[in-house]
Amino acid sequence: GAGVSQSPSNKVTEKGKDVELRCDPISGHTALYWYRQRLGQGLEFLIYFQGNSAPDKSGLPSDRFSAERTGESVSTLTIQRTQQEDSAVYLCASSLAVGVPANEQYFGPGTRLTVT
């Protein structure tokens, strides 16, 4: 079946502009995660959605970052007033519901964001 998809695959934007990144999780996966990887650095957690629960936003680096999820489907990560330090690969992952013994996360291909 289809895996996690993300769009766009690449995005170049000017400093100060807003951007929206989209993630389509695997159908039936109730958990959805956003991570990012800045150049030369490791992966870092941004935000986590689980079903209808309030999202875990503890990884968002500033209030310029926000994310929404429609039900148990598509999620959009929005970065307002982009800065050059926002340049990174933004990765989305999804997994089955909490309650299974362990939830393997399936990663999308990522969106490479470049802020000029």
Place this chain on the structure above:
Amino acid sequence: KNEVEQSPQNLTAQEGEFITINCSYSVGISALHWLQQHPGGGIVSLFMLSSGKKKHGRLIATINIQEKHSSLHITASHPRDSAVYICAVPHYGGSQGNLIFGKGTKLSVKP
């Protein structure tokens, strides 16, 4: 919260060599992930394991829950194994929730 340490940070091997990458974490977990990141940036989940050992082809992952340690082994390494290998565990322990990642081990296999 969990902390993850990987070693080595960089590894260069000759084709055919046996490779071992190590991962240690600080908070008890029920599941640990090994991921592979190719030079293009795409990430693939290699293993999720809760105990003992798992094997996929030339890749073997082991975990010792009591010692909070996991290893990833590659037998008969090949240049196409060149990638960054990343260990990840649940940030707050257990088996659920967001992951925290090691800094990765960059493997380069020379022909």
